[in-house]
Amino acid sequence: MGLKQIKKICCIGAGYVGGPSMAVIANNCPEIEVNVVDINENRINQWNSKELSNLPVFEPGLKNIIKRCRNKNLYFSTDIVNNIKSADMIFISVNTPTKTKGIGAGQAIDLKWVESSAREVSKYASGETIVVEKSTLPVKTAAMIKKILINPSSKNNSKKFHVLSNPEFLAEGTAINDLQKPDRILIGGENSFAINALKKIYLHWVNEDKILETNLWSSELSKLAANAFLAQRISSINSISALCEETGADVNEVALAVGMDSRIGSKFLNAGPGFGGSCFKKDILNLVYLCNHYGLNQVATYWQQIIEINNWQKNRIVKIVVEKLFGSVADKKIGILGFSFKADTNDTRESPAIEICKELLEEGAILQIYDPKVEKEKIESELRAYSRKWNYANSVFDAAKSSDAIILLTEWQEFREIRWEEIHEIMRLPAWIFDTRNICNVNRMKALGFCLWSLGKQN
Numbered sequence: 001m002g003l004k005q006i007k008k009i010c011c012i013g014a015g016y017v018g019g020p021s022m023a024v025i026a027n028n029c030p031e032i033e034v035n036v037v038d039i040n041e042n043r044i045n046q047w048n049s050k051e052l053s054n055l056p057v058f059e060p061g062l063k064n065i066i067k068r069c070r071n072k073n074l075y076f077s078t079d080i081v082n083n084i085k086s087a088d089m090i091f092i093s094v095n096t097p098t099k100t101k102g103i104g105a106g107q108a109i110d111l112k113w114v115e116s117s118a119r120e121v122s123k124y125a126s127g128e129t130i131v132v133e134k135s136t137l138p139v140k141t142a143a144m145i146k147k148i149l150i151n152p153s154s155k156n157n158s159k160k161f162h163v164l165s166n167p168e169f170l171a172e173g174t175a176i177n178d179l180q181k182p183d184r185i186l187i188g189g190e191n192s193f194a195i196n197a198l199k200k201i202y203l204h205w206v207n208e209d210k211i212l213e214t215n216l217w218s219s220e221l222s223k224l225a226a227n228a229f230l231a232q233r234i235s236s237i238n239s240i241s242a243l244c245e246e247t248g249a250d251v252n253e254v255a256l257a258v259g260m261d262s263r264i265g266s267k268f269l270n271a272g273p274g275f276g277g278s279c280f281k282k283d284i285l286n287l288v289y290l291c292n293h294y295g296l297n298q299v300a301t302y303w304q305q306i307i308e309i310n311n312w313q314k315n316r317i318v319k320i321v322v323e324k325l326f327g328s329v330a331d332k333k334i335g336i337l338g339f340s341f342k343a344d345t346n347d348t349r350e351s352p353a354i355e356i357c358k359e360l361l362e363e364g365a366i367l368q369i370y371d372p373k374v375e376k377e378k379i380e381s382e383l384r385a386y387s388r389k390w391n392y393a394n395s396v397f398d399a400a401k402s403s404d405a406i407i408l409l410t411e412w413q414e415f416r417e418i419r420w421e422e423i424h425e426i427m428r429l430p431a432w433i434f435d436t437r438n439i440c441n442v443n444r445m446k447a448l449g450f451c452l453w454s455l456g457k458q459n
């Protein structure tokens with residue numbers, strides 16, 4: 001087999017990363033056959049669904065690519081064994097959540113899905129295979145993968161493996177654009193033939209100067225560091241938002257002024273209800289765990305603080321809501337606008353809405369929850385313990401009806417276009433709006449008669 005000529009790719013894991021990233025490879029490389037496999041049959045069926053609105057991942061632009069490539073050079077399947085057997089290159093794109101039990105519980109990454117993928121590859125791969133870490137992994141995981149793949153007791157020496165690290169930097173909601181126009185492609189590895197084989201794939205649509213080659217450990221660690229730096233900016237601006245509320249400074253103005261310094265930059269400085277998503281928290285916890293493991297306790301404490309501020313931000317929003325509603329929300333209807341962790345995704349993992357809703361339900365509130373893309377079942381699974389105290393709303397109107405307050409939690413475009421004069425009429429007075437995303441125009445809302453609390457402004 002010629003290492004430089006990749007004809008068949010297998011991606012293990014058809015999730016938020018595996019699905020979109022492989023779709024973009026298939027779209028840009030028509031001569032390569034891309035097979036995305038998963039143990040979750042239901043998920044594979046959804047990827048194969050004729051009705052494109054049933055895809056398991058909602059991402060702007062994804063449907064079009066699936067329509068173009070599916071069953072031409074992009075396949076979704078549960079046949080893991082045969083697709084591993086025939087692949088020249090295998091991406092491991094499985095979930096890497098925080099461990100919930102045992103040593104490192106609550107901090108370390110549970111690598112069991114990565115390990116089982118590596119074992120499957122070791123067993124079924126044939127010839128010379130490039131194994132690419134696409135999942136976000138603790139630094140040094142490639143050493144574990146190599147140990148599993150290159151089993152010295154194996155008599156079958158016709159198999160040969162090269163391990164690369166190629167972390168994914170896409171953000172949900174903009175995944176297709178991020179994949180199509182990445183800031184950089186990071187490839188960590190030791191074998192230049194393997195590195196070049198992967199590089200060649202990206203060169204179909206990415207300029208060479210955007211492709212960065214490093215050693216394996218730099219690549220693995222850079223992904224954790226990048227997420228930690230991004231989350232750090234959010235905790236920084238959120239901490240300042242609280243100070244703005246006390247002092248009369250406006251967090252948007254402060255963010256603008258700070259961000260105009262080209263050394264700081266203007267992106268990722270939007271104050272909000274706290275960062276969510278499946279990765280920031282778990283990756284920082286992992287960083288904290290690794291630092292402690294290497295005896296770097298001060299470094300661990302430093303990064304842990306990013307999470308503490310994030311929890312505090314969610315918590316203080318609930319306190320403000322309760323306080324403004326005369327100290328009690330018991331039996332009061334509250335409309336929740338937005339349940340996904342950010343706009344343009346149906347993903348609710350670690351969404352700040354979950355914690356905020358749970359705390360309000362604990363306080364006895366009756367929630368009316370609306371999100372343009374999150375299905376009732378998903379909200380149900382997050383709020384299972386409180387099934388009788390919340391309702392699924394089918395529209396902003398439904399969520400607002402007879403409510404004492406509305407809490408804006410996700411910055412969906414739809415919420416920027418709300419006809420607030422109509423909403424005011426169906427709410428109980430005084431009608432409170434808690435705007436945690438700075439969507440509402442303060443003067444207009446006040447003129448309409450709302451009591452408005454905006455995050456990061458003196459209210």
Ligand code: NAD
Nearest residue numbers: 013014015016017038039040094095096113117135136168
């Ligand atoms: P996900 O949970 O959506 O998808 C993972 C999939 O892997 C699941 O469908 C699961 O069934 C499958 N799987 C697990 N073990 C398997 C096995 N042995 N064989 C076959 N399939 C298996 O997760 P995700 O959001 O796609 O994240 C995957 C990785 O990418 C994580 O490490 C994450 O940190 C990283 N990442 C995620 C994002 C994001 O925006 N979601 C962005 C960058 C990086």
Ligand code: UGA
Nearest residue numbers: 168169170171172234268269270272275276277279341342
């Ligand atoms: C994030 C990173 O942006 C990606 O580069 C990375 O690949 C990915 O994590 C990952 O490893 O999973 P994602 O979590 O999908 O992507 O979305 P972000 O746009 O980063 O938003 C994360 C959270 O931060 C959201 O809750 C969002 O509302 C919040 N946020 C973001 C703010 O509160 N303010 C901002 O200025 C930006």
